[in-house]
Amino acid sequence: MVVDEAPQSDGTSAAGRGTPAAPDPAAEIVSLAARLLRLQSRLGADPHAGHATARHGSAQQAAIRSGVEVLRGFAVSLVGEIQESIERDAFHYLYQPIASVPTGAIAGYEALLRWQRGQEEVGPALFLPIAEAAGLLPRIQQRLLGGVAMLLARLGPGVMIGIDWSVAQLLDADAVTATIQWAAELGLDAARVIIEVNDRAGPSAPEPIRSGLGRLRKAGFRLALDGFGSGHGGLAYLSRLPADLIKIDGSLISALDGSARAALIVGGIIDLAHRLGHRVIAQGVDTVQQLAALAALGCDLAQGDSIGKPTRDPLAPAPRHAG
Numbered sequence: 001m002v003v004d005e006a007p008q009s010d011g012t013s014a015a016g017r018g019t020p021a022a023p024d025p026a027a028e029i030v031s032l033a034a035r036l037l038r039l040q041s042r043l044g045a046d047p048h049a050g051h052a053t054a055r056h057g058s059a060q061q062a063a064i065r066s067g068v069e070v071l072r073g074f075a076v077s078l079v080g081e082i083q084e085s086i087e088r089d090a091f092h093y094l095y096q097p098i099a100s101v102p103t104g105a106i107a108g109y110e111a112l113l114r115w116q117r118g119q120e121e122v123g124p125a126l127f128l129p130i131a132e133a134a135g136l137l138p139r140i141q142q143r144l145l146g147g148v149a150m151l152l153a154r155l156g157p158g159v160m161i162g163i164d165w166s167v168a169q170l171l172d173a174d175a176v177t178a179t180i181q182w183a184a185e186l187g188l189d190a191a192r193v194i195i196e197v198n199d200r201a202g203p204s205a206p207e208p209i210r211s212g213l214g215r216l217r218k219a220g221f222r223l224a225l226d227g228f229g230s231g232h233g234g235l236a237y238l239s240r241l242p243a244d245l246i247k248i249d250g251s252l253i254s255a256l257d258g259s260a261r262a263a264l265i266v267g268g269i270i271d272l273a274h275r276l277g278h279r280v281i282a283q284g285v286d287t288v289q290q291l292a293a294l295a296a297l298g299c300d301l302a303q304g305d306s307i308g309k310p311t312r313d314p315l316a317p318a319p320r321h322a323g
Contacts, residue, residue: 027125033075034129036068041133079134082115082127090116091140093147094310095161098281098303101295108160108194110303111148112310113140132166138175141165142182148193149186154315162194162224170197170212180219190220194245198226210241217242224281229269238276246273250284250304256293267297274298 085091095109115122131137141163148161169175183190195216197209213223222244230249238246248269255262266282273280282294285304294302 024125029071029074030078030126031129033071033078034133036071037075037079037130037133040072075130075133078127078130079136081117082131082134082136082140085115085117086136086139086143089143091144092116092312093144094312095151095314096303096310097308097314098160098162098301099307101282101291101299101302106159107301108162109314110162110196110310111144111164113144113164132168135168135172137166138169138172138178142178145179145182145188146186149183149188151314152189152192158192160192160194160222162196164196164198164226167197167209170209173212176212176215180215183219183221191222194222194224196224196226196247197241198230213242227283229265238272243278245281245301246278247281247283248299253282253284253290253294253304254286256290257287258289263293263297266294266299270297270299 092114093111094114095111097106098108098110099105100107113124113128115124115127128137131140148163152159152161183193195213197213217223223242224245224247225238225241225243226247227249228238228246229252246269248266252262252266252269256266270280279300281301281303282290282299283303285291285294285302285306287306290304291302291306
């Protein structure tokens with residue numbers, strides 16, 4: 001649930017992912033810089049240190065070196081800005097409602113991460129890859145956990161909130177431990193918090209991922225497989241990892257409008273999930289036709305524009321319009 005990929009998307013996928021939008025050049029630059037940070041980490045390089053360039057080389061090699069240095073400088077600068085923003089509590093969640101398909105009652109919310117960068121509210125595609133690569137995402141989410149606890153206290157019993165976790169977080173034993181401990185200190189009802197892991201990453205390290213999820217589940221958190229059907233790891237994750245809910249990716253839901261083939265695919269996923277004992281959430285439900293199709297297919301829950309748009313405070317009164 002938690003982190004959407006489009007820069008300003010209101011759909012649902014980090015710490016916030018959602019219905020994929022058209023490629024954004026700025027997001028692609030951030031993604032490239034994040035890859036460079038991760039590569040440097042694997043090679044043991046210091047991203048804050050300068051790197052000497054070779055004395056000789058072709059013009060093409062020189063251009064590549066120049067581009068790498070620009071990306072490195074951008075990544076280091078953005079890491080510093082994110083660190084300062086964490087201390088200033090400049091990150092917040094938007095909450096998108098999740099409704100019961102049969103009854104229409106609000107059953108929960110997905111927490112979508114945003115960065116208040118000056119006057120601009122920045123979507124996760126423009127900072128999340130860097131935050132993840134630099135190991136800053138756990139700090140951001142832990143600082144926001146208190147707000148989640150307060151919101152849960154205001155919501156009715158049984159209403160849940162979903163928070164995206166990356167595979168890197170699940171592989172970080174310290175991040176898992178810190179989250180469990182901080183949740184206990186806050187008196188957070190972990191059973192009302194859904195930890196979501198996206199299947200786009202694929203089962204690259206199933207045992208460590210399963211260990212992290214197992215510890216969170218033992219602490220009482222619920223678990224969801226997010227973006228099911230969008231990546232190559234879905235069925236492998238479903239067979240190997242514990243999960244309470246399956247979230248069908250919005251790319252499959254959008255095809256429901258008038259497509260019998262899409263209905264067969266989505267219906268098959270719903271039936272499989274139910275047979276395995278999982279509840280199903282449909283993501284990116286934007287039309288009443290899609291919602292009706294999901295009801296006919298026996299889907300449990302839905303989120304998207306047809307249910308409600310994300311807001312800072314889901315319990316705040318709707319603004320009045322003069323007229």
